[in-house]
Amino acid sequence: MERIGDLLSNLPTDYAKALIQILTADNWNRLDRDVNFYQLGLGIGKVVSRIDKETLKALVKSCDYYQSLCRGIAKGMDGIELDRDLILYLGNLSPVIAMELLANLELYKYPDIMKILAVNVAQIKHIPNVGSNIARQFDKLPFEIRRQILDIFKDNSMFLYEFLQSVNLNKVDNIENFLNKIKEIDEIIGYRLYEVNDKMKEKLLNFSSVSVGIGKGFQNLSYHWKRKVIEKVKKDKEFAKGFLSSIDLSLLEDEFFDIIIKIGESDLELSKVLGRNFGNSLAYLTEDLKSLAFNIAQGNPDFARGFGEGISESLGSFIGFIRGKAYELKKEDQDRVLDLALSNDNFANGLLTTFNAIFFFDNKEKVLELMIKREQYLKLFIEQIGRRINDFDLFKLLSLNNKLTSELGKILCRNFIYLSKKNREIVLEWLSKNNELKEGFLQC
Numbered sequence: 197m198e199r200i201g202d203l204l205s206n207l208p209t210d211y212a213k214a215l216i217q218i219l220t221a222d223n224w225n226r227l228d229r230d231v232n233f234y235q236l237g238l239g240i241g242k243v244v245s246r247i248d249k250e251t252l253k254a255l256v257k258s259c260d261y262y263q264s265l266c267r268g269i270a271k272g273m274d275g276i277e278l279d280r281d282l283i284l285y286l287g288n289l290s291p292v293i294a295m296e297l298l299a300n301l302e303l304y305k306y307p308d309i310m311k312i313l314a315v316n317v318a319q320i321k322h323i324p325n326v327g328s329n330i331a332r333q334f335d336k337l338p339f340e341i342r343r344q345i346l347d348i349f350k351d352n353s354m355f356l357y358e359f360l361q362s363v364n365l366n367k368v369d370n371i372e373n374f375l376n377k378i379k380e381i382d383e384i385i386g387y388r389l390y391e392v393n394d395k396m397k398e399k400l401l402n403f404s405s406v407s408v409g410i411g412k413g414f415q416n417l418s419y420h421w422k423r424k425v426i427e428k429v430k431k432d433k434e435f436a437k438g439f440l441s442s443i444d445l446s447l448l449e450d451e452f453f454d455i456i457i458k459i460g461e462s463d464l465e466l467s468k469v470l471g472r473n474f475g476n477s478l479a480y481l482t483e484d485l486k487s488l489a490f491n492i493a494q495g496n497p498d499f500a501r502g503f504g505e506g507i508s509e510s511l512g513s514f515i516g517f518i519r520g521k522a523y524e525l526k527k528e529d530q531d532r533v534l535d536l537a538l539s540n541d542n543f544a545n546g547l548l549t550t551f552n553a554i555f556f557f558d559n560k561e562k563v564l565e566l567m568i569k570r571e572q573y574l575k576l577f578i579e580q581i582g583r584r585i586n587d588f589d590l591f592k593l594l595s596l597n598n599k600l601t602s603e604l605g606k607i608l609c610r611n612f613i614y615l616s617k618k619n620r621e622i623v624l625e626w627l628s629k630n631n632e633l634k635e636g637f638l639q640c
Contacts, residue, residue, distance in 0.1 A: 209250045234268040241272015244286075245279055254288040263292055268297035280306050287313045291320055299325035304336040311341055314348045327358030335367050343369070351380050360384045365391040369502030375403050382406050387413035390421070397421060401428050413449050414439075426455055433463065440469045446481055457488075461496060468502035475546075476505020478533075479523050490532060497542040504546020507533060512553030527558060534562040538569065548573055552580060560587045568596070578603050583614045590622050598632065605636025 197261050240247065240255060247255075259266035269286075270293070273495040283306065286397040294316040297303070303310045310330070311330040317323055327349070334342060346368070349355040356374055360381060365371060365388050375382050386409020389397055400406055401424065410425055417425065429436045440460055448456060460470030474481070481489070510523040525533065534557060537544040544566065548554065551573070567577045578600055581588070585607060593604060608615075608623050615623065627634045 216445065216583065229262070230264040230589060233265040234264045234271075237265045238271075238272040239268075241269040241274075242276060244269065244273055245276075245282060249285065252286065253289060256293045257288065259292040260292055260323045263296075266290070266293045266296045267300070269293065270300040270439070273297075274300055274302075274519070278303075278306075280309060283309055284312065287316055291317050295320060295323050299323070299329050301329075302333060304333040307341040308335050310337070311344055311348070314345050315441055318348050318352075321352065321354065323352065323354055325358070327355040327360075328362040331359045331362035334363050342367075342583055349372070351377075353381065356381050357384070360388075365396075366393060370581020371396060372399055372403065379405070379408070383409035383412070383498075386410040387416075389413060390416040390418075393522060397424075400472075401425070402436075404432060404434035404438060407435045408442045411439040411442030412444070414443055422449075422452065423593055426452055429459060430455075433466070436466055437469050440466060441473055443473065445473065445477060457492075461499070463500045467496055467498035471496075471499035471502025471503075471504075471546075472506040473508075474499075475503045476510050478507055478529065479510070479525050479556055486529065486532075490536060493536060493540065493543055500536075500540055500543040501546040504537070504543040506546075508547050508550040508553040510553075511556045512550035530557050531559060531562070533557070534559060534566060536560070537566050544570060551576055555580070561589065564588050564592055568592070574600055578607055579605060583611050586614065586616055586619060590619050594622070594626050594633070601632040602636035602639075605633040605638075606640045608633075609637040609640035 202400065217329055244252070255269070256266065267578060278534050278585065283301075283303070287297055287309070294313045298310070298313050298317065303313070317326070330345065337345070349359070350373065356377065357380055360368075360374065361384055365385070371385055371392065382403070383403040386406030387401065387407070389400060389410055390413065392400070407429075414422065414425065425439070436459060440456065443456065445453070445456075456470070460466050471489075471493065471531075474485075477490065478486060489503060495501045507525075511525070533547065537547050548570070554566070554577070567574055574596065578593075578596075585593070594601075596604065606625075611622070614621065623637075627637055
């Protein structure tokens, strides 16, 4: 497909348009059409200066339906000598090609063109790679153009997210103007607090929305600014909530760690936030920190609730699982968690917040003991047990509350083929002597 670009550049306009129609129609129903259009665009981009404007107009019009074509054209233009007027012509034909030019080309030599292209794509919300590409060229642009481009995109969250991740924040004025749009942007700015000058640091510390990011990037700050942040945490509860939720406890210096624990224990809400942080990171903590968390949970109900919620959230996180972030507790830690849940109601309620987390524990006997003890969760437990029913003691399950016998019968029926031979025999025996179980079994 790339070689067709050469062919188009040598054809009369009418022939070129006809060829474009044939190519687009032929590829429309193909599963690999995006790849084909992208490759076609690459070939066109490399010879774009030799293609007449009417043919280019027809090509760019096709980008409304085949965006990968324009992406290929822009990528193909990368590395060739760029003609100012040609870029302007293409960018004014369609917002789609304007976006791809901004996302793929180094245009800092033509700052006025960059601004025009930015205006052309300002109304598009989804503009991948535009922010990061402009960020890479930002310090080469005149100050006024920088200001104008940021003003154009000030309400585009995707642009700001990519831009602020890639640019040196010290090159950006009035960063506070980007705050309180989406939490991810605030987090980036907070995390990269170390990059900005002291005056801007002081200003940003007045915004509690950056506290989560500051917590995550705390170790990047100088000692002086760490102390400043800790002072802010002491005085501002909203700021403290974000900071305590994200600070990496294992990296804190002893001086700051003791202060953080004291702050967390001083307030009911902050105790829960700190507990959740300990729970979220339990798998990665040192033995000393693990022991500290379990000890605090014994005497602090709010910390215990948050501690349980953090463990539950991390163990049962499907998002974390699909991203390949495995949160696995050692067997001894699992036992400590279950033992605490059996003895501490607040912790148990937190642990059962993300309910499917309970199935990740290896000690099924203790899990079942916990479920039997916390009867209000039994129905949910039985509903979600599914094929995992083989992992549990069937005799204990079948001896549960009569109100749940029928529900258990349905679950056993649905998963009967997955039961071990021994468990099938047990079920059949119980069906012959328990009418409610039999009734539920037959309903499925």
